[in-house]
Every structure is written in structure tokens, then in C-alpha cells.
Amino acid sequence: MMAYTTSSDRPFKQKRRIWAFWVLTVAFVTFQLIAHPGFGPESLFLTLLAQFGTLLIAFGIIGRIWATIYIGGRKNSALVTQGPYSITRNPLYLFSLCTISGVCLVFGSLLITAIFTLLAYLVFRYTAKREAVYLSHLFAEPYAEYARRTPLFWPNFSNFEWGQAPVISNRALLVTSRDSLFTIAMIPFSELVEYLRESGFLAMAIIVP
DSSP states (O other): OOOOOSGGGSOOOHHHHHHHHHHHHHHHHHHHHHEEESSOTTOHHHHHHHHHHHHHHHHHHHHHHHHHHHHTTOTTTSOOOSGGGGTOSOHHHHHHHHHHHHHHHHTTOHHHHHHHHHHHHHHHHHHHHHHHHHHHHHHOHHHHHHHHHSOSSSOOGGGOOOOSOOOOOHHHHHHHHHHHHHHHHHHHHHHHHHHHHHTTSSOOOEEEO
16 A cells, blocks of 8 residues: 655545535525526526537536546556647546536526636636646656646647547546536426426525626
8 A cells, every 4th residue: 555645645535526516516506496597587698598508518528528538547547648638737627617617507697607617616726736736746757847838727729639549448437427417417407497486486585697
């Protein structure tokens, strides 16, 4: 068993990130049950928000699958710098942020989208920085060189390179697919909430823009 002596040579405990997002998910769902967007149900703008949100969800899911195919089962065991990892060191977090923003837009509130996207971004950025410290310890100069040319989070598309064929991990794809199904389920859930609200089963405690 590997012995860890300092925080820099310990991998980040992903359970912390998972718990943080469960808290955000519960807060988001609770807020949607008591809040209502300021636009009417027949509003064209509300429809456009929902359609754009759905596209963001699809883009994020496809991106997560793409990043998962490249990282495979090699996380923390090999330095992956090609494919989506050539434009950002954290493509999984970047595409996850896209899906979160998309889900928020489907519910029809720009304010809620801004708040929860920002909160999710802060969690992802904190996690990415902690992971960067560990990877720097793990891979030393190769990671330092990689970090010099590749942004931590926001992509630099001019760096893109396909690289060699990735090693596919069925287990990693299964986990990503499971998470994607949960995200997709939020779309019919938003329709159910809207139906219950219009039918009078859910009271509108607050109205948000």
C-alpha cells in the first residue's frame, strides 16, 4: 500500500465533490418546487431557454463521454494529454458544467442558472486545483510542461490534437452513462413540475427572473 506523507501526494477525495453536488442538487430541486420563473408558460423566451438548455445538456453528455473514452481507467496512473485533454486539463468538469447550466435553463430562470452554475464552477475549480497539486507531485516535470501549455479549466481550442487511439474502459463509460441518465431525467422532471404548478398542486412561493 502506498504511504502518503503530505497533502500534495494524496489524491483528492472525490466523495467531497460528490457530496457537495448532492447538496446543490437537493437545493436546486427544492428551489424549483417553491419558485416559478417570471416568464409565462407560453412565453417564447421560456421555450427558447428550454431548447437551448436541452442542447447544452446534450453537448455536455457527449463531451463527458468523449473525455471518458480518452481517460479510460488511466486516471492518476497515466498522464493523458490528448483529445479533450489537449484543450483543457479538466474536460470532464467543463462538460459537466455545461450539463448543469443546461438543466438550470430548462427550468426557465436566468437568475437560478447564474447562481447554480457559479456554485458548481467554484466546486469544480476547487477540485481541479487540488487534483493539480497531486498530479504535479505524481508526474513531476511532464505535468508541469502539460500545465504550462494547457488551461486548468476553460479550453484553449488552438491546442487541440487527436493523438493516439484511446483505451476504452467499460466501467468508466458505465458510470458516465448512469450520470447522464440522471441528468436527462431532469428534463421530464421539469415538465412534471410545470404541470403540477399549472394544475394548482404546487404553490408559487416566489417568482424569479
